[in-house]
Amino acid sequence: MLLAPDLPGPLLKLLALFFWALAIATATAFIVHPIWLPENISLNGVDVDQQLNLTLCIAGAAFVIAHMLLGLFLWRFGGKQAGRALYWHESHRMETAWTVVTAVIFVGLGLQGSRVWAREYLTDPPANAMTIEVTGQQFAWNFRYPGPDGKFGRTRPDKVDDSEGNYIGLDDGDPAGTDDITTQNVIAIPVNRPIQLIIRSRDVLHSFFVPVLRFKQDAVPGMGIPVHFTATKTGEYEVACAELCGMQHYKMRARFLVMTDTDFNAWLKSRSQ
Ligand SMILES: [Cu+2]
Known part of the structure; x- marks a missing residue:
């Protein structure tokens, strides 16, 4: 004072x-x-x-x-x-007390938070999880479903051709890829079903952010990063890119649709044609 x-x-x-x-x-x-x-x-x-x-x-x-x-x-x-006012300094008892209390709170919150994080990242997805591949590019989100065979076909960087709509470089020489279903800037998933995403980027760092899922993961060139979640409510939501990735970063977004099983199957079928 x-x-x-x-x-x-x-x-x-x-x-x-x-x-x-x-x-x-x-x-x-x-x-x-x-x-x-x-x-x-x-x-x-x-x-x-x-x-x-x-x-x-x-x-x-x-x-x-x-x-x-x-x-x-x-x-x-x-x-x-x-x-x-009376002035003094050095009270070891008080200094020790507030240091210990602060440390306990910080470490405690950290431990508690790491358990939440580990449940999302360090556990395997349930066996019935559906896998979808996500590929970020400047400035769009590409999604790929493996199709009826459940297998993703091979991709090759030299096959990438935006003018032909082959944004992720699907290799038509691989039979596993012929039934793959790709979409751009729209992803649909069935409600109440575990979903595993494999998140990739074909150029620079992006970040796949779905606020309603409380979920954000960097897309790193050269890596396929798996994450899994279960959405519990149908509706239309938003995917944003949360990593400044270039001049048009602001418009890098996708629609995120959570559907009933029936609607989802119909949607996927319409996309495969
Ligand atoms: Cu981006």
Whole structure:
């Protein structure tokens, strides 16, 4: 409180009110949250949202308590009538306490979060999972379904030809690829069925981001990165590219359709023709 005697009392009281108002307004904005994430439609997303809420509750409580105390001290001890503040430094007990408490909270949240992450990335998809390949390119998302044989055909970089619609370089010399179904900027999946995506890029880094799935994964040239999830609600949602990948990055998006089994089968059939 070294600055306290230099400022007039009313100004310090005003400052105290400002800190209290700031704490209350911020807490209210988070509790009411008129602007928030879109709804979650993924099984795993429930854990992601819980983790986010837990982190916000702890950080929010620390923020509110700190600002309330700051305001309180200004109100109570500010101004000339309060005299000079007592100053001391070095309290090993207090320093140890706040370091330990902070460390426990940070490490605890980290461990908790890594379990949510591991469930999504370090477990195998269920045996009945349907595999779809995702290939990012500047500036579109390509999707490929393996077709009735359940096998993806070979692709070759020298076969890529945008003018012919062969965005991922399907090799027509491979019989496994003849029934492959490809789409651009629209992906459909059946609801309540585990889906495995193999995420690729044919040029630069992209990031496959589906906010309603609480799910974001970089697409890295030369790698096929597997991820799996289950969507629990039908509807039309959005895929965005979440990695700045060039001048037209802003319009790199795809429609994400979650359908009933019947609708999905009909959709896939219409695409294979
Ligand atoms: Cu991109």
